[in-house]
Amino acid sequence: MVVEDDHTVRTVIGEYLRSAGYAVELHGDGATAAAALGREIPDLVVLDRMLPGVSGDELCRQVRAASDAPVLMLTALGTVEDRIAGLEHGADDYLAKPFSMRELQLRVAALLRRRRAADPVAVISAGRFRIDPARRRAWVDGREVGMTTREYDLLLHLARHAGELIPRDALLREVWGWAGSDASTVTVHVRRLREKIEPDPAIPVYLRTEWGRGYRFTPDGDAGAWT
Known part of the structure; x- marks a missing residue:
C-alpha cells in the first residue's frame, strides 16, 4: 500500500x-x-x-x-x-x-x-529470552513480547551476538542493510525495544549502552557485568 x-x-x-x-x-x-x-x-x-x-x-x-x-x-x-x-x-x-x-x-x-525470511535455525534460548526465528516470536521470562518487524530483527541480531559490543553503524549495516544512514534510527529502535523487554527502560539491564562505543546485549540481565 x-x-x-x-x-x-x-x-x-x-x-x-x-x-x-x-x-x-x-x-x-x-x-x-x-x-x-x-x-x-x-x-x-x-x-x-x-x-x-x-x-x-x-x-x-x-x-x-x-x-x-x-x-x-x-x-x-x-x-x-x-x-x-x-x-x-x-x-x-x-x-x-x-x-x-x-x-x-x-x-x-x-x-x-x-x-x-523464515530462518530454519533452532529456537534461541539465552538467559531470560527465548526467540523462535522460524515463527518470528520472542518471549522474556515466559511472556511473549509483541514487536514490529524491525524491533524483532534487532532483538534477533542482538541475541545471536549476546555479550558482544556492537557499534551503531554495525547495527545499521547488519539489521537495516544500509551504511551511512542516520544513526538516530538505531537509537529510536533501541529505546522502543527497551520499553518492551526491560523491567525499567530507564535503567536497562539487558540492552545496555556503552557510551561512544555501541550496545551490548546481556540476556541474563546482569546489570553489573559491563561498565
Missing part, C-alpha cells in the same frame, strides 16, 4: 513499484487508507507522514495495532527530530524527500525480505 497525497509522486511510486513486480494499492488521503487498513493489512505500507485529515502518524499507529507489517515513512520534514518522531510512531524505516525511486525500491525489497 502506498499512501501519498501528491498525485504525481503517488503515481510515479505506483508505476515504479509495479514495474518491479509488486502489487500496489494507491491512496491519496488518510481517510480512505484508514478504511482500507480496517479491511486488510498489506504486506508493506509506504506512508507519507504529512497527510490531510488522518495523519501518517495515526495510520502508522493503526498498522502497528493490527500487524507487524513493515512501514516505510516518507517525510518532507528535514530535521532529525522530525524523522525520529515518525520512527517513534512505529515506522521501520524512513526516506526524506526528495528521494530516488531506485532507493525506494531497494528499501521496500529489504523490508519485505527480512519480514518473509
